[in-house]
Amino acid sequence: MPEPYVxxxxxxxxxxxxxxxxxxxxxxxxxxxxxxxxxxLEVGCGVGAQTLHLARNNPHxxxxxxxxxxxxxxxxxxxxxxxxxxxxxxxxDLFALPFPDAAFDHLFVCFVLEHLxxxxxxxxxxxxxxxxxxxLTVIEGDHGSFLCHPQSxxxxxxxxxxxxxxxxxxxxxxxxxxxxxxxxxxGFADARVEPVPIxxxxxxxxxxxxxxxxxxxxxxxxxEQRALEAGLTTRDAWQRGMDALERxxxxxxxxxxxxxxxxxx
Amino acid sequence: MPEPYVxxxxxxxxxxxxxxxxxxxxxxxxxxxxxxxxxxLEVGCGVGAQTLHLARNNPHxxxxxxxxxxxxxxxxxxxxxxxxxxxxxxxxDLFALPFPDAAFDHLFVCFVLEHLxxxxxxxxxxxxxxxxxxxLTVIEGDHGSFLCHPQSxxxxxxxxxxxxxxxxxxxxxxxxxxxxxxxxxxGFADARVEPVPIxxxxxxxxxxxxxxxxxxxxxxxxxEQRALEAGLTTRDAWQRGMDALERxxxxxxxxxxxxxxxxxx
Numbered sequence: 001m002p003e004p005y006v007x008x009x010x011x012x013x014x015x016x017x018x019x020x021x022x023x024x025x026x027x028x029x030x031x032x033x034x035x036x037x038x039x040x041l042e043v044g045c046g047v048g049a050q051t052l053h054l055a056r057n058n059p060h061x062x063x064x065x066x067x068x069x070x071x072x073x074x075x076x077x078x079x080x081x082x083x084x085x086x087x088x089x090x091x092x093d094l095f096a097l098p099f100p101d102a103a104f105d106h107l108f109v110c111f112v113l114e115h116l117x118x119x120x121x122x123x124x125x126x127x128x129x130x131x132x133x134x135x136l137t138v139i140e141g142d143h144g145s146f147l148c149h150p151q152s153x154x155x156x157x158x159x160x161x162x163x164x165x166x167x168x169x170x171x172x173x174x175x176x177x178x179x180x181x182x183x184x185x186x187g188f189a190d191a192r193v194e195p196v197p198i199x200x201x202x203x204x205x206x207x208x209x210x211x212x213x214x215x216x217x218x219x220x221x222x223x224e225q226r227a228l229e230a231g232l233t234t235r236d237a238w239q240r241g242m243d244a245l246e247r248x249x250x251x252x253x254x255x256x257x258x259x260x261x262x263x264x265x
Numbered sequence: 266m267p268e269p270y271v272x273x274x275x276x277x278x279x280x281x282x283x284x285x286x287x288x289x290x291x292x293x294x295x296x297x298x299x300x301x302x303x304x305x306l307e308v309g310c311g312v313g314a315q316t317l318h319l320a321r322n323n324p325h326x327x328x329x330x331x332x333x334x335x336x337x338x339x340x341x342x343x344x345x346x347x348x349x350x351x352x353x354x355x356x357x358d359l360f361a362l363p364f365p366d367a368a369f370d371h372l373f374v375c376f377v378l379e380h381l382x383x384x385x386x387x388x389x390x391x392x393x394x395x396x397x398x399x400x401l402t403v404i405e406g407d408h409g410s411f412l413c414h415p416q417s418x419x420x421x422x423x424x425x426x427x428x429x430x431x432x433x434x435x436x437x438x439x440x441x442x443x444x445x446x447x448x449x450x451x452g453f454a455d456a457r458v459e460p461v462p463i464x465x466x467x468x469x470x471x472x473x474x475x476x477x478x479x480x481x482x483x484x485x486x487x488x489e490q491r492a493l494e495a496g497l498t499t500r501d502a503w504q505r506g507m508d509a510l511e512r513x514x515x516x517x518x519x520x521x522x523x524x525x526x527x528x529x530x
Contacts, residue, residue: 144416145520147409149443178414180466180518195462195520201445203457253445255410255460257522 024211025053027196028139028258034106036060041104043094043126044068044112048076048087050139054108055085064088064104066097095125102131110139113182117170123186130265136188138261139196142176145257146216148248155248158220158241161227168230176259188263196258202251212254217245289476290318292461293404293523299371301325306369308359308391309333309377313341313352315404319373320350329353329369331362360390367396375404378447382435388451395530401453403526404461407441410522411481413513420513423485423506426492433495441524453528461523467516477514481521485510 032054034040038061045051045065055063065087067073073089080087092098094112107130113119123136130136143163148155166173175182183191200207221242227233233241248254297319299305303326310316310330320328330352332338338354345352357363359377372395378384388401395401408428413420431438440447448456465472486507492498498506513519 142412142520144412145410145522147407147439147442147522149446151409151439151442174412174416177412177416177518177520180468181414181516192468193464193466193518195464195522197460197462197522199458199460199524201458203445253442253458255407255442255522255524257410257412257460257462257520259464259520 024198024215024258025050027198028110028260029053029057030196031260032057032108032137034058034061037062038106039104040064040106040108041066041099041126041129042108042110043097044109045076045089046072046111048072048079050108050110051076051087052079052083052085055080055087056083059085062088064090064099066090066092066094068093094122097126097129099129101128102134104129105131105134107134107136109137111141113138113179114140114166114173114175115169115171119172119175119182120185123182123188127187127265132265134265136183136261136263136265138179138183138263139258140176140179140261141173141256141258143173145176145255147253147255148245149253150244150247152241152244152247154237154240155244156241157233158227158238158245161230161232161238161241162220162223164232165223165226165230176257179259179261183261183263188265191261191263193259193261196260197255198258199253199255200249201253208249208254211256212245212249216254216256217242217249220245289463289480289523290315292463293375293525294318294322295461296525297322297373297402299323299326302327303371304369305329305371305373306331306364306391306394307373307375308362309374310341310354311337311376313337313344315373315375316341316352317344317348317350320345320352321348324350326371327353329355329364331355331357331359333358359387362391362394364394366393367399369394370396370399372399372401374402376406378403378444379405379431379438379440380434380436384437384440384447385450388447388453392452392530397530399530401448401526401528401530403444403448403528404523405441405444405526406438406521406523408438410441410520412518412520413510414518415509415512417506417509417512419502419505420509421506422498423492423503423510426495426497426503426506427485427488429497430488430491430495441522444524444526448526448528453530456526456528458524458526461525462520463523464518464520465514466518473514473519476521477510477519481519482507482510482514 040063042065051065163173180193200212305328307330316330428438445458
């Protein structure tokens with residue numbers, strides 16, 4: 001039985017998510033600003049890495065964050081309490097949340113759909129909690145967009161292991177490119193998707209550290225054991241891939257593209 | 266003997282370049298603004314597709330544009346005359362241009378390095394025409410960044426033909442990701458590279474038409490004959506690839522990333 005959340009729940013993974021959120025926050029959350037008093041529901045908040053920025057950027061909105069994992073919610077609560085942000089955390093399955101219909105003005109969904117077998121169905125289910133005319137914001141990555149210099153077939157093979165494991169777990173690590181049709185198929189109106197690129201080279205050591213090493217390379221590194229167990233790679237091939245990714249961080253370049261979609265109920 | 270310029274010199278190709286320049290101009294030329302009186306040299310202007318925007322955006326600069334192809338220069342002159350822009354066109358090989366040293370304040374190089382066997386050497390050669398403290402702007406694509414929905418191995422194979430043909434002609438269709446090390450190795454200071462993403466889906470039919478169909482898909486379509494002659498594909502496989510690219514335009518999505526680098530002599 002495959003683990004549905006491919007990245008796992010380790011403390012190292014939690015730190016990776018926080019690093020990622022910090023360096024990417026300005027880009028990913030650009031334009032994600034809600035009016036004072038707006039009722040905002042974050043679906044699938046995980047350890048709160050994005051909730052943190054959602055709350056910081058919208059201090060006068062009423063933010064509710066739900067996740068299916070009690071452990072993740074506990075971590076999220078601790079993270080948010082540490083910065084004095086007020087968020088209402090609720091444990092629940094997104095297919096059966098404990099809210100009345102149309103209880104929220106805005107939905108925020110970040111790095112969630114990529115892990116679901118049927119993202120259209122998931123969005124259709126949560127739509128009911130959004131008032132008519134309310135907005136949906138969805139942010140996803142697309143691992144197929146990763147480019148690095150020096151180019152390396154070994155690095156590409158390691159990334160392909162992540163994509164394949166995510167596929168076997170029922171998800172889609174390349175969902176970014178199909179966000180638009182997903183939003184439309186879920187019945188939303190006025191769907192708009194924009195690319196959110198991130199690029200790091202030695203001229204910006206902070207970006208290299210935060211994105212290339214601590215976000216992307218760490219995400220790939222996190223599936224080593226599963227990739228080996230699944231027979232998708234060997235210890236040697238995996239090491240060559242990780243060495244190539246580290247070379248891209250050490251004195252090369254790395255590029256990746258997220259996609260941010262917005263739509264209206 | 267491989268044709269060094271992989272895209273060829275047909276009228277259809279000239280129109281493709283003009284379409285591309287029009288839709289991409291705002292993004293590609295963002296920030297490419299020079300002071301009044303600045304002496305600007307565009308190296309490798311081709312049919313003037315970018316020269317047009319350079320001249321429009323910098324009406325009070327003194328723009329000189331060079332290319333090795335007399336036919337391209339004639340087309341560029343006609344294009345620029347049609348919009349009343351004043352540009353000094355000069356025919357010449359970038360490795361031996363008829364200018365005194367330090368004759369220019371700024372160099373502009375767009376979609377040129379990707380076609381050269383040694384882009385570092387090329388930049389080193391043209392550096393002499395730039396005054397110390399002057400700026401260099403380089404814009405290149407990276408065909409490895411292309412993503413489309415629906416995903417298609419056939420489309421990927423067609424794009425791979427373009428990349429391989431460009432490699433055999435001595436170029437690098439994936440140069441975008443290594444622009445930073447190229448600028449550094451050429452001896453420039455303060456090198457900075459930023460990604461310039463473009464994305465098109467049915468919510469923006471103009472972008473689909475101008476980018477996906479008339480720029481990217483047309484660029485791939487342009488190498489059909491060479492790909493067949495080189496034995497890189499078959500008629501059937503090629504057609505499947507082009508059908509997949511057309512599906513991405515018809516009701517799917519397409520994403521691509523250019524890279525813009527700036528540096529100082």
